[in-house]
Amino acid sequence: MDNSFNNFSLPEEDSIDIKQEIIRYIRYWPWFAVTLAVTLISAYMYLRYAPRVYQTYSKIKILDESEGLELPTSAFIFKRKNINLENEIEILTSYLIMNRVVRELNLNTNFYEEGTIQTSQIESLPFGFKQIIHPDSIRERLSYKLKIKDTGMDITNLKTEKVFSFSGSTTRDSDYNLPFEIDLNVNKTKSDFVGNTYILNFNTIKSTALSLKSNIKVESIGELSDLLKLTIKGESKELSEKILNTLMEVFDKDGIYDRQLISKRTLDFIDDRFVFLAQELDSIEVGRQDFKQRNNIVDIAVDAGLGLEQRAQSDEQVFQIEQQLALSKLLDTSLNTNSESDLLPANIGIENSSINQLISDYNNAVIDRNKYLSSGGANNPMVKQAVEQVENLKANINRSIGTYSKQLENSRQQFSLRNRRFSGTVAQIPEKEKLLRAIDRQQKIKESLYLLLLQKREEAAINLAITEPSIKVVEYALSGSNPVSPKSNIVYAAAILGGLLIPFGILYLIFMLDTKLHSKEDVTKINSNIPVIGEIPDVKKKEHIIFDDPNARTALAESFRILSSNVDYILPIKDDGKGKVIYCTSTIKGEGKTYVSVNLSLALSSINKKVLLIGADLRNPQIHTHIHEEKHKPGLSNYLHDANYDWRDALINGFDKHPNHQIILSGVIPPNPAHLLTNGRFKKLIEEAKEEYDYIIVDTAPTILVTDTMLISQLADATIYLARANYTEKNLLKFSKDLTETGKLKNVAYVINSVGASRSYGYSYNYGYNYGYGTKD
Incomplete structure (x- = not known):
């Protein structure tokens, strides 16, 4: 029979197995379900209590001052506008314009109505309010809470937490020096507001203007259009519409004012000159009258x-x-x-x-x-x-x-x-007649100048009165009926996306940062030339980790029966009738080599095979913990050290239901295990045991820090190399690969322990293998 498992190999995967990756994430479906439920509930709560924000817009057309006054130009022929909309947008959103809007609407004073859960902005208070403090006198933010009660009202300074109590319906006669006055009986009766709470905020003109500047968006409707669209978002539709309408009005007045400036200056100059000329004419008239009275002059021309x-x-x-x-x-x-x-x-x-x-x-x-x-x-x-x-x-x-x-x-x-x-x-014609003529001459000059200025003033007044507007309002401010924020479809979509991406991202990071192996696929990716002959499931309860009942039908018992069957496929075929030697080793402490050695030997014993289990881990023996024997009971080390000691004297029948199963413990921990294992007596033990037993299972030391196992590796017919899921680092498998490729281990096959184990592992051998390592395997 050919040894097919010795040549068994899997091709290395260069590409990602999408199905395997999906299954990998689906295993954690409760995470996705919980996170999705949390995000959807959060989205619902957000939509239920988030303030509703509405979008308000208006449209204006920028008028061209030169329109209708100039001959057609190339710009007109090719329909190119003469207005620089970028400049108009900058002026429209300038701080100067915003400052005027804020002052005109008193926007630096804001009102909010406080509800049970949500606080929403309102355009104005539903009762009498009079601001006493001048807007320019506000140097820092001031906030007050107004709570209306049956007995009166309480006003709290939110900065100092000072409370001002009023027993009546007005604050007009108080001495508290508040920056405002409240009268609850102006529009309605006090009973209409009992139990309501309002927030009054007073901000500086500058901060309010800058906030308004950032909140208003102005954009051109089209490339060849002279129309601009103004948009603003806010909780109060009425307030937003007022802001846009006032902004258009202020901008229009600003443009008109610029064109009227020359006329205004002309009028101002003429008015100043009128005052001066009127004074001079009055002085001349009075002087002429006095002169003729003093000289008794009636009509000089007739007299002389x-x-x-x-x-x-x-x-x-x-x-x-x-x-x-x-x-x-x-x-x-x-x-x-x-x-x-x-x-x-x-x-x-x-x-x-x-x-x-x-x-x-x-x-x-x-x-x-x-x-x-x-x-x-x-x-x-x-x-x-x-x-x-x-x-x-x-x-x-x-x-x-x-x-x-x-x-x-x-x-x-x-x-x-x-x-x-x-x-x-x-x-009778006095010399003073010359003075009279001079007076008349000055009077005529002043009168003619007065008439000229009067004519110019009328012309300037006409120019001032007929100044064209800067803009044409295409649409006054309009607010949408549906809020633009929050949008339920987007919020729920984001909640669903977040509910899926958050656990996916966490799992992705966990998987990306996870350097432990978890399954057979992880082993075959790293070393496809070494077969995996068994996967031992994770056992949660420590009392059920030993295959002590030959007739057991547990998952653990079946997994070790499968392992015992697969071991036969990797063992070389011999006709000498001698027993097979199987080593159980691992890279580091804690991977379960002792656990597998004991159960594999019991599985082979359950099929009526004579089995000998040897504890060859002389540095950290652990077999005694599974049969409740003393750690220092004579065993392998005593035999290796004492030439007169017969190994048969160290045999133990650890399991009553397995009469064909015997154990040799490690014995007293020696100071020089490597020397004892190479003195020839261990080889002699193996040769003698092969004559009496069908299988010799050897629990050897881990391979990464000590050479004990490599020193006796040539005596094995097969080597079972243990790796533990969720415990063994993937890069440690490269060490076992090197041992196999260099021939330091013979006929190696992997067994994966604790498959399906969680982070808690169910059990642990605490094997953190150091040289002269710890207490348990």
């Missing part, structure tokens, strides 16, 4: 018309004479200061024909002289004659001007005497 006319004629004649004198003087100056080559001005207004003729002759003579000088020398007779002629004419002009000036001077003296004769006629 004739005298003024005569004097005017005389003045005109004197003026003409003085004009001729001035011209004569100018001509004389020009004649005597000019060089010989310069000409005299002609026809300058002198009313003397002889002088004008002399000037004309003189200019002709100068021209002739200049021509002769340019063509002949200075000694040329023609030149000399021309020069002499110029000098003669010049002398004649001088004499004529002198004579004419004397005549004019005489005439002026005569007219001056004549004017003095007219002085009696105009004596």
Whole structure:
């Protein structure tokens, strides 16, 4: 018969077995059920008591100031808007605009109605409320709780916990210096509010404006649209609608104000000038009246018309004479200061024909002289004659001007005497008439300026009155009938998802961080070349861990019967009729090698096989604990140490129902187990036992820290290597793999102990194997 199990192997899995992973998680279905129930109940409680938040929206169209005033441009042709909506959005959500909205609606004062479980925000108190403190005086958050009782009302400062009690229905006459007044009888009677509790919060203007700025969302409806959509979320639909409507109004007024600023400044300037001009006109009128009263002037023009006319004629004649004198003087100056080559001005207004003729002759003579000088020398007779002629004419002009000036001077003296004769006629026209005319002139100037400013003021007022709005309201604030938060479908979906993901995540972390093996699959993934010949179930009760009844039908008994059957498949076939030697070992302490050794030997004994169980773990013997014998009872160590000691003297019949089962305990713990196991007597024991027994089961020491098992491994026909579910580290299996591949262990097969064990393991051997290890296996 061929040993098929020696060549048994499983292919290594490179991919994840989805079915196996699903089953792995389904095993913990109570976790999922409990978590799902908790999350669904939590979702229900949240939806039952969470505040309802509603969304309010409005739409506006930004008006283009240049619309209708300019010729079509490329922007118009290609339907590109001239309005920068990004700028408008920034202005609309600016702190300045929000500050104005907060002040206009007094949003820094909030009201809440406190229910049994839920506290909800309300637009305003249902009774009389008057805020005394100025909004700018609020430097920090103030909170008050108002509780209405049959006997009055209590107001609690939530910051200081100080309670103010009022016996009546109003706080108006109190001396508590509260920042507000309450009157319960303004809209309804006090009995309508008994038992109700309200919260009053006073915030700073800045914090409220910043909160409003973050709560309002403004976005463009379309790429080519001039429409903006304003949205806000809040518990009170009425308050949200007021906020959006006020925001649109404030924004519209802000844009109008910017365009009206020039007109307003013009009006302000004109109004200031009106005050000044009115004062000046009043002063001029009063001064003119006083002047005429002091001088008894009624109508100067009628009283002295004739005298003024005569004097005017005389003045005109004197003026003409003085004009001729001035011209004569100018001509004389020009004649005597000019060089010989310069000409005299002609026809300058002198009313003397002889002088004008002399000037004309003189200019002709100068021209002739200049021509002769340019063509002949200075000694040329023609030149000399021309020069002499110029000098003669010049002398004649001088004499004529002198004579004419004397005549004019005489005439002026005569007219001056004549004017003095007219002085009696105009004596009634005082010099102050000039002042009166100056007063009249100033009055006319001020009146004309006043009328001009009045006209400009009307023009500016018209421009101010017809200023177009900044926006067009497409839709005033509207609130949805259904709350946007919380949404039951999303909350329940999140609860279901969370109820599944939370345990899944926890289990995933547990599995990911779990380095212990749990099943046969974990072993075959690491070492597929070594067969797994048995899986021992976990036993919760320690009193049922021994297969002491050959006829038992428990799961434990059946698992060891299966193991005893599978062991035969890995044992080599021999025709010598000698017994088979089976080692039971493990990597570390606590994996159950002694437990499996005892039960495997009992399972083989239950099928009428003679079985010898040898306790070869000389460092930490544990077989005695299962048969209630003394730990230091003579056994294997005594035989190995004493050449005269017969191993048959150490045989024990530990189980009454198994007459074919015998045990050799480990004996006294020696100081040098490795030396004793290699002195040849252990091999002799095995050879002799094989002649008398069908199976020799050897409980050996763990392999990771001591070499005891490797020293005697060649005596075994098969080696059962124990691994314990939920206890053995996966990386320890690599050690057993190396032992097998290097030939240090012979004919190895795995047995997995405590399959299906929980974290409590049901039992434990406390084997934490150290060199010179502990007390129990």
